[in-house]
Amino acid sequence: MTRYTVKQFATLAGVTPRTLHYYDEIGLLQPDAVGENGYRYYGDEAVLRLQQILFFRELDFSLEQIKANLNRPDFDLLQALEGHKRALLAQVERKNHLIHTIDQTVLHLQGEIEMSKKDFYSGFDEEQQKQYEVEVRARWGDEALARTKPWNDYSAGEKNAILADLNKIGLGVAANMDKGIASPEVQQWIDRWYQAINQYFYECSLDVFEALGHGYVEDARFTATYEAIRPGMAAFMDQAMTYYCQAKRKDAG
Helix, strand or coil, X not given: CCCEEHHHHHHHHCCCHHHHHHHHHCCCCCCCEECCCCCEEECHHHHHHHHHHHHHHHCCCCHHHHHHHHCCCCCCHHHHHHHHHHHHHHHHXXXXXXXXXXXXXXXXXXXXXXXXXXXXXXXXXCHHHHHHHHHHHHHHCCHHXXXXXXXXXXXXXXXXXXXXXXXXXXXHHHHCHHHCCCCHHHHHHHHHHHHHHHHHCCCCCHHHHHHHHHHHHHCHHHHHHHHHHCCCHHHHHHHHHHHHHHHHHHHHC
């Protein structure tokens, strides 16, 4: 088995030795052995684990999320690689869509085509909805999404209706935040959110729904979305969804 020193491993992976030391410190990536001279040595298993860390980082996962994923007893490397591939392809698709919107806007400004006002935002409004599928696939794998309905399977009219419904739910939660996470009004909207995810996107268990709520404060992309609606909403959603799941489990006995 090949063994690498910190310097050799850092050079191989294109990271800094300081990064490897930090990953070791937080228990994310530890060396296979430490020599009598204090040198850390990394082997083949570390090579694959670091690749996973870098893929997850590329997808904007926090180090805490990455550590939790990699340490799951049921973590499957091949399944994770497939998840990374789908997530990256989704990013490529979205960027190509946005590039097309740029090209169309340039042609519009040059007077060569006429764009509707809605076309100016093509590629933006769908991204959050598609991201739900990507995020859950990457975290929990294909089995958790066995009954997923891909976003692009919906017609344009259906997409607009879904977006309007989700927006209504978000505004409903925001309007009732002052009443607290346990208030009937908030919990009614959270229930609608749970039902909407199951109806529009994938079969969502209470465990997945609760973890999704945690993602709203752990993932900067989701946090920004909710904070734009109302400051403090990301943390509020996380807490309200956790409360909802706990209540449902209690009711189930």
